[in-house]
Amino acid sequence: MSVVFYYSPMSSASTTHWALEELGVPFEKVKVDLKAGDQNKEAFLAVNPNGKVPAIVHDGVPVFESAAIIIHLGECFGVEKGLFPAAGPQRGEALKWVVWCNATLCEALWRYQRNTSDRIPAEERNTKAAAVAKVDVEKQLDILETSLKGKDYLVANAFSLVDAHVAGFAGYLQMVGFDVKQWPSVSAWVERCRSRPAFARAMGA
Numbered sequence: 001m002s003v004v005f006y007y008s009p010m011s012s013a014s015t016t017h018w019a020l021e022e023l024g025v026p027f028e029k030v031k032v033d034l035k036a037g038d039q040n041k042e043a044f045l046a047v048n049p050n051g052k053v054p055a056i057v058h059d060g061v062p063v064f065e066s067a068a069i070i071i072h073l074g075e076c077f078g079v080e081k082g083l084f085p086a087a088g089p090q091r092g093e094a095l096k097w098v099v100w101c102n103a104t105l106c107e108a109l110w111r112y113q114r115n116t117s118d119r120i121p122a123e124e125r126n127t128k129a130a131a132v133a134k135v136d137v138e139k140q141l142d143i144l145e146t147s148l149k150g151k152d153y154l155v156a157n158a159f160s161l162v163d164a165h166v167a168g169f170a171g172y173l174q175m176v177g178f179d180v181k182q183w184p185s186v187s188a189w190v191e192r193c194r195s196r197p198a199f200a201r202a203m204g205a
C-alpha cells in the first residue's frame with residue numbers, strides 16, 4: 001500500500017495531514033511550493049489538474065479535493081481504527097458535515113476572503129459582497145454552535161476524522177478575522193480537537 005501526500009504548510013492540506021497522522025498509515029510527503037508556482041507545473045497538474053493542494057495518490061490513483069480525500073481515507077483506513085463510522089446512519093452524519101464544511105461553510109469563507117484579502121487586486125474586491133459573505137459565514141457558525149451544544153464531537157459524540165476536517169477549517173476562520181470565541185461550543189470543540197497529539201504532529205510539518 002502506498003500513499004503520497006501533496007501539501008503546502010498552513011493550507012487546506014493541513015486537515016488531510018492531520019487525518020493521516022490520526023490514522024497512523026505510512027505516507028510519503030511531497031511539498032508543493034505555492035509561492036514558487038509548483039502547483040502549476042506539469043508534474044503536479046498530472047496529480048491535480050486544478051493546481052491545488054491537498055492531493056494524494058493512493059496506490060497510483062490520484063485523489064484531489066480535501067472533502068473527497070477525508071472521506072476516502074476514512075472509508076479505507078478509519079473504520080477499523082474507530083475514526084470513521086461504518087456504512088449506516090452515522091456514515092450519513094459524517095458525510096453531511098464533511099460536505100457541509102466544503103460546500104457551504106468554505107464557500108462562504110472563500111467568498112469573504114476573495115472580497116477582503118490584500119492578495120486580491122482591489123478592483124476585484126467588493127465591500128457589499130464581503131458583508132454578505134460575512135453574514136453567511138456567521139450563519140454557518142451558528143449552525144455549528146447549535147449542533148455542538150452539549151456535545152464533545154460532531155458524530156456519535158466520539159472523535160472522528162470528521163472533527164479533524166471541520167475543526168481544521170473552523171480554526172482557520174480565526175486567522176481570517178472571525179472571532180470564534182463568539183461561538184463558545186465551537187471554540188471549545190476546536191481547542192479539544194487541536195489538543196490531540198496528531199494535530200501537533202501535523203502542524204510540525
Ligand SMILES: N[C@@H](CCC(=O)N[C@@H](CS)C(=O)NCC(=O)O)C(=O)O
Nearest residue numbers: 011012039051052053054065066067
Ligand atoms: N476545494 C479545494 C480547495 C483547495 C485550495 O484552495 N487549495 C489552495 C491552498 S489553501 C491552493 O492550493 N492554492 C494554490 C493556487 O490556487 O494556486 C479543496 O478543498 O481541496
